[in-house]
Amino acid sequence: MNSKLERDPQLHNHRDLETVLEKPILAAESLSLWYGASQALKEISLSIPERRITALIGPSGCGKSTLLRCFNRLNDLVDGVRIEGDIRFHGSSIFDPEVDVNGLRRQIGMVFQKSNPFPKSIFENVAYGCRIHGMNRKRELEEVVERSLVRAGLWDEVKDRLHESALGMSGGQQQRLCIARAIAVEPEVILLDEPCSALDPIATAKIEELMQELKERYTLLIVTHNMQQAARASDYTAFMYLGERVEFGETGQLFVNPSEKQTEDYISGRFG
Amino acid sequence: MRTAARPGPPISGRRRWAERVASLCVRVGGFAVVTGILGILAFLIAEVFPVLLASHVETEKQWSTTVTAPVLAVLTDEHRTHTATLAADGYLRIYRKGAEAPVMEEPIGDGRRIVSAKSVLGDTGFAVLAADGRIAWIPLEFSISFVEQTRVVQPEVSAPVWIATDQPAEDIEAFSVRHDATSTAAIFSTKDHHLAWIRISVEENMFTGEQAESVDRFDTQVSAAITEILIDREQRNVFAGATNGELFWWEVEGGALDQHATYRASEHAVTAMSMLIGDRSIVIGQADGSISVWFRVPQADGQIELQRIRDFPAHGSAIGLITPSERDRSFFALSNETMGLYYSTSSRTLWTGSPLLKGTTALSYAPKGDGVVFAGGGAVGLAHVENPHPEITLASLFGRVWYEDHAEPMWVWQSTGGTDEFEPKLGLTPLMLGTLKGTIYSLIIAIPLGILGALYTSQFVHPRMQSVIKPAVEIMASLPSVVLGFLAGLWLAPLLEKNFPMLVLMFLIHPPLILMSGWLWHALPKRFTARMVPGTELLLYGMIMAVGFALAFALAEPFEAQMFAGDFSRWLYESSGLRYDQRNAVVVGIAMGFAVIPIIFSIAEDAFSNVPKNLAAASLALGASRWETVVRVVLPTASAGIFSAIMIGLGRAVGETMIVLMATGNTPILDWSAFNGFRTLSANIAVEIPEAPHAGTLYRVLFISALLLFLLTFLINTVAEIVRQRLRQRFARL
């Protein structure tokens, strides 16, 4: 895994974590979250660098998905959720009453653990977000759909059956369709919650490859509990444990030379 | 075998046993259900089937007598044990069935020969034209008594009523007699186109008991040679047919025969003529073998005209005799080569065959309508007639039928009337449309409320409220429909009658009020609304409803005064001609809607809740609002389930009985107005089956409607189930 890191030129250009994080695109500040009485996130502070891939790792139930859902305020819809602290997107709080949640979610897209295409055609799946945001002209939609599918690396596979049901695709294709659907609305950040956990290794490899391409345009935040994946595919990694952010750093740094005992135990497979 | 073929670890003995028992139970249960349903279907079909059985006519007994004089008229008793013949030699003879020699033989009058005679049913007897030119009514009765448990039929011939015509018999071409308790009327026509009406009335002095006889006679001329003439039972109308195919109708009015227009059947001579039971319909047989039924029809201009209503397949030669049943509207028509049994209302030819006896000269239906008696060439015979359900054809059940006294063919359900002469009107169309009407009005209320309620509950309401709303709606479903019907009929209907403008007002006030309050709620600062206990908005909503209600209550009177001139039902009648019935489609719509809402609600709620949560999450994560998510993702995904909810609600509404029974006036009228009642197929069965004689025509027709209902609900539920299965398959992969 080291060799992979050596080969990544961008990482060499930004060796210094401090400089990258001077102006993070997203930042959680002392974020705590309760589901009813039980606290799922504890005082989490985390800055997400722009146009990089940041991985969130940690054992099951440590709050990775919860944290991810805070960034696009998807937790709003869960009953009994209470949040303290703040999240800043381009420097301003996303919890401000003036914030248009739907607009925020358009800028911060999400891909779910289980692929969830709508029971509509492939075309309509990708065009969905654009239609919601008021794009109605067929030509424009066709352009967006093609561009998104090309970027999601799916175009060649589906260009002849755009109007067939998306439910007829394979699992890996469905997940890439979900990515295409997410990027069709031109978000700045894409949150990915264990996007490969239900996929076979070949489909997983394809998605990891895709992530490397997407990072040119988008900021990616990926939850995974597959450490090889985090090590292979991400630039920065945050390790969470029991609702706390234990450690955050360059992926190479964190995996080779963790500064916390818990991190080391986890990545060396002593628990998790 | 099967277990052996299945791979995997061996199943332990006990588990295998349990599995077998379970699968047996499931199989038995399923089989029982299917058998039950098929059994119901088979029962319904078995009850309906006899309708399809053909009529038949079969000679019971035919024998020769010692008499050679031609028989002019015959009659038989209710049980067809005796046969009375009137022969040209002037003798009335009564035979036991099969006996060559008569048990009774009496000369009519002075034993003069008779020229012509007709048998008359009802007030049984013979109308006779004697050789001396006199007309007579010869009453004949068969009295039935029981001696030591055996039936004894005793023929009784009373004294004839003689009417002098002052014409030689050979000059009289056609005649007719009608007799009742107080008078005997005769009419005859002569060769020189003279028509005379003679009525002998007997009046009894109440104090002295003396009988005073009075005779009226009036004469008129007629333009054609009359061949057949009839008097109706009221002794008011006279109908005649002529050699040139013309028909005449006179009314006996103020001491004169008042002639209506002349009608023409065709150019062929009228050779036989008879009135069907009730004396409304006239059957006419002609020289070319044609048979038609005529009756008087009110015209648009208020006049009443005789009109040709139906035709039956023509015989090959002239119709010689027509004899009507005294029980229903069937009749026999006889020509030289053919004998046919017909039914007027349904235009059905029930049976045809060759004449039971070659050279029949006299023919008469048996009093109970279950036989026919005939005579000719010295022989006499009795036949058994079976025509179980002559009224029923597909056309008479579902099509328009031209009933007596109606201006045009119509769809009518009116199964029973006051008398035996009533023509049953068994059209199912008004009932089917009534069912449709009830269904539509209730679905207009139930579909929007049920589905939008389910949508709101499953997508927008706090889960804690959800867990209250769902059981509450299910309790609503468990309310017996008889209670709903009772409330609707006895409480809601009178209330609505008084406050209909208020209901209209509520429809005008509530929707904008609710929309406005929803908008206000959203306009309130989030800080404020977020802190409220879940369910507060529902409470507020209830309060707003109450405010709207109070507003409607307060404004109802000025509103009625302004819009409906102070009286809604009068305004309705004057402005649109619609009558406001207290128990009407709106009442049923509300009451039945109340019964259907829980069904639609719970199925639709399931359909909405079954839409995978991650689909909604995907939509929200793309920046769609909750409403957009519901409209664009949840609704289409649940559409098949919603369809099935509507279908099952429809099935319930179609079959619902008690509510419509109690909340409508059960008037089987054909009218789509919201302010009228109606009668549904199901309510009709409930109303009429206690009155329907077992295995009678009405009984069978009710079973036909039950079968229709069964098939309809079966179809609706099957479609709903198929759609539901499709839905399951479609989303199984999600």
Ligand SMILES: Nc1ncnc2c1ncn2[C@@H]1O[C@H](COP(=O)(O)OP(=O)(O)O)[C@@H](O)[C@H]1O
């Ligand atoms: N909707 C919820 N309601 C209540 N508790 C939840 C909910 N979602 C997650 N949790 C709890 O919060 C903790 C963090 O969960 P999650 O963020 O899903 O963990 P991870 O994604 O790291 O496996 C877990 O203990 C989980 O049980």
Ligand SMILES: [Mg+2]
């Ligand atoms: Mg998770």
